[in-house]
Amino acid sequence: MTNVLHHQPAEARPLPRIAGVVSDLDGVVFRGDVAIDTAVTAFAAWARRGIPYCFVTNNSTRSPQSVAQKLNAMGVAVYADRVITSTDAALRILHARWPQGGTAYVIGAPALAQAVEAAGFAPADSAADCVVVGLDRSFTYDKLDKAARLVRAGAVLVGTNPDPMIPSPSGFDPGCGSILAAVATAAGATPIIAGKPERPLIDAAIDRLGVPRASIVMLGDQVSTDIVAGQRAGLFSILVRTGVPAPAHPVAVPDLTVDDLSALPQD
Numbered sequence: 001m002t003n004v005l006h007h008q009p010a011e012a013r014p015l016p017r018i019a020g021v022v023s024d025l026d027g028v029v030f031r032g033d034v035a036i037d038t039a040v041t042a043f044a045a046w047a048r049r050g051i052p053y054c055f056v057t058n059n060s061t062r063s064p065q066s067v068a069q070k071l072n073a074m075g076v077a078v079y080a081d082r083v084i085t086s087t088d089a090a091l092r093i094l095h096a097r098w099p100q101g102g103t104a105y106v107i108g109a110p111a112l113a114q115a116v117e118a119a120g121f122a123p124a125d126s127a128a129d130c131v132v133v134g135l136d137r138s139f140t141y142d143k144l145d146k147a148a149r150l151v152r153a154g155a156v157l158v159g160t161n162p163d164p165m166i167p168s169p170s171g172f173d174p175g176c177g178s179i180l181a182a183v184a185t186a187a188g189a190t191p192i193i194a195g196k197p198e199r200p201l202i203d204a205a206i207d208r209l210g211v212p213r214a215s216i217v218m219l220g221d222q223v224s225t226d227i228v229a230g231q232r233a234g235l236f237s238i239l240v241r242t243g244v245p246a247p248a249h250p251v252a253v254p255d256l257t258v259d260d261l262s263a264l265p266q267d
């Protein structure tokens with residue numbers, strides 16, 4: 001594997017002494033079901049040194065437990081509480097806004113509805129404090145109508161993530177962002193978004209790590225989501241070129257770009 005550090009912006013921040021890592025999953029740790037060897041080696045080295053890491057994912061349909069199981073099977077040692085999903089980040093938004101709980105109408109996978117209810121938000125479809133939208137493969141016109149009416153009546157619209165599409169074996173499937181856009185359009189509202197490129201998901205991971213923000217790095221393979229989210233959260237953000245191809249017109253400049261994680265200090 002090559003070990004090349006690529007371009008840095010003109011006023012580059014120096015790479016901090018890494019005391020914590022927030023990392024994307026697909027394209028950084030694995031591609032689909034295949035582990036990326038250099039990532040497995042890097043996380044093993046960080047684990048040996050006692051450097052804490054957290055994984056962040058916009059996917060609201062897989063539980064932290066199932067993601068942690070997949071990572072452990074690939075040789076990346078992690079407990080489920082160090083996997084933060086956009087569902088966790090959405091719940092964090094709800095807690096901040098309604099510390100005592102409330103009522104919610106949920107469009108999304110059954111796991112999302114269960115998580116929202118377990119967090120103290122009773123299901124409601126005639127009047128609700130909030131409408132929470134995740135990826136829903138059973139999305140219907142009736143759900144769209146119900147959600148839009150609730151938001152027009154004052155419910156706060158919260159989306160787990162803004163991804164318009166998600167990779168699938170046959171190419172791409174419509175993502176949460178497409179459903180969220182439908183609800184937002186029908187309601188004439190702007191949603192609050194939990195996942196990348198917004199901050200709540202990253203902030204949840206930072207809280208979990210418990211080390212100073214200035215010594216945490218953000219790893220990701222997508223500039224428009226990972227790098228933007230990391231920079232909004234004030235983290236030193238590193239683009240890892242083991243995932244999606246670099247965009248022709250990136251919306252942000254990473255603090256550092258590496259071919260793979262073997263380029264980062266691990267000792």
Ligand SMILES: [Mg+2]
Pocket residue numbers: 024025026027028220221222243
């Ligand atoms: Mg990725």
